[in-house]
Amino acid sequence: MKCSIVIPARNEGPSLQSLLPRLQALGIADEIIVVDDGSTDNTDVICAEFNARVIQHPYSHGNGAAIKTGARAAQGDIIVFMDGDGQHDPADIPRLLSTLESGMDMVVGARSGGSQASIGRGIANSIYNKLASYMTGHRIEDLTSGFRAVRGDKFREFLHLLPNGFSYPTTITMAFFRAGYSVGYIPIAASRRTGKSHIRPLRDGLRFLIIIFKVATLYSPLKIFVPASAGMFMIGIGYYLYTFVNYGRFTNMSALLLTTSVLIFLIGLISEQITQLMYKD
CATH class of the missing domain: 3.90.550.10 (Spore Coat Polysaccharide Biosynthesis Protein SpsA; Chain A)
Incomplete structure (x- = not known):
């Protein structure tokens, strides 16, 4: 060669x-x-x-x-x-x-x-x-x-x-x-x-x-986005438990953290699909 x-x-x-x-x-x-x-x-x-x-x-x-x-x-x-x-x-x-x-x-x-x-x-x-x-x-x-x-x-x-x-x-x-x-x-x-x-x-x-x-x-975008999403979700759950024990209610901040974790996961899922298209051939 x-x-x-x-x-x-x-x-x-x-x-x-x-x-x-x-x-x-x-x-x-x-x-x-x-x-x-x-x-x-x-x-x-x-x-x-x-x-x-x-x-x-x-x-x-x-x-x-x-x-x-x-x-x-x-x-x-x-x-x-x-x-x-x-x-x-x-x-x-x-x-x-x-x-x-x-x-x-x-x-x-x-x-x-x-x-x-x-x-x-x-x-x-x-x-x-x-x-x-x-x-x-x-x-x-x-x-x-x-x-x-x-x-x-x-x-x-x-x-x-x-x-x-x-x-x-x-x-x-x-x-x-x-x-x-x-x-x-x-x-x-x-x-x-x-x-x-x-x-x-x-x-x-x-x-x-x-x-x-x-x-x-x-x-592999999901290897970055899934841990980030999971971390945000755990923070949201932790904050919800804190506010529930101390104030007996579900706060807007807890909702924001949990919603953000879902959005991060969905962005990672879309990124994964785009990556797959890059290597389709």
């Missing part, structure tokens, strides 16, 4: 200069595609020097958009996605492919605790992993890793779900589990990135919080 390597890059010239020859030395890839996401450095020149195929965005569309562009252009049956900032070691690619060939549909490079960019990012990723593991019923070791090997035809089934920003790994992992595809993990050690990160903690913090809820509703 043919193998394509797709690298989204935005001003990653220095790291690409050392990464591309290492990829070529492996002799695994039938093509190396660098999606230049509106770079203002010499990314295109460096790629041409090492005979990598370059697809240029006229301006930055986002990491996820670059991934989608690369996936559409890739001709290989297997696609390896990796970052262009020097964090991922090309020597790990044979292990990804070997695990994929054992019957997996996607294999993810799971970063060790010491490979996280910061303590805060490490804590956030741990929360994502636990939430996703709860939603899927499978242990998810690294929900946000951008280093992975996939079967191209299956990956392209979900291009319409992928966001243009930095959360594509989260979405595609949950989509594969929802569709019943096999997902595996191999441990990797990620290096410190070369250059400056494009993620801004303050701006992206809220966005990643929203991603948590998007992940939940993408996979």
Whole structure:
């Protein structure tokens, strides 16, 4: 089977200069595609020097958009996605492919605790992993890793779900589990990135919080809405018992809490039906 390597890059010239020859030395890839996401450095020149195929965005569309562009252009049956900032070691690619060939549909490079960019990012990723593991019923070791090997035809089934920003790994992992595809993990050690990160903690913090809820509703909304509904119902019953014992009556607040619990459940039920339609094919 043919193998394509797709690298989204935005001003990653220095790291690409050392990464591309290492990829070529492996002799695994039938093509190396660098999606230049509106770079203002010499990314295109460096790629041409090492005979990598370059697809240029006229301006930055986002990491996820670059991934989608690369996936559409890739001709290989297997696609390896990796970052262009020097964090991922090309020597790990044979292990990804070997695990994929054992019957997996996607294999993810799971970063060790010491490979996280910061303590805060490490804590956030741990929360994502636990939430996703709860939603899927499978242990998810690294929900946000951008280093992975996939079967191209299956990956392209979900291009319409992928966001243009930095959360594509989260979405595609949950989509594969929802569709019943096999997902595996191999441990990797990620290096410190070369250059400056494009993620801004303050701006992206809220966005990643929203991603948590998007992940939940993408996979199985009832797993979020049912506990929330049950919690609200128990609060309503508890408040009703309190007011009945102390005042001998059923209050408007009790009615509001119980009605809200029913509404939350119904919204979750509708969300579940919509999710089913997303995966009907």
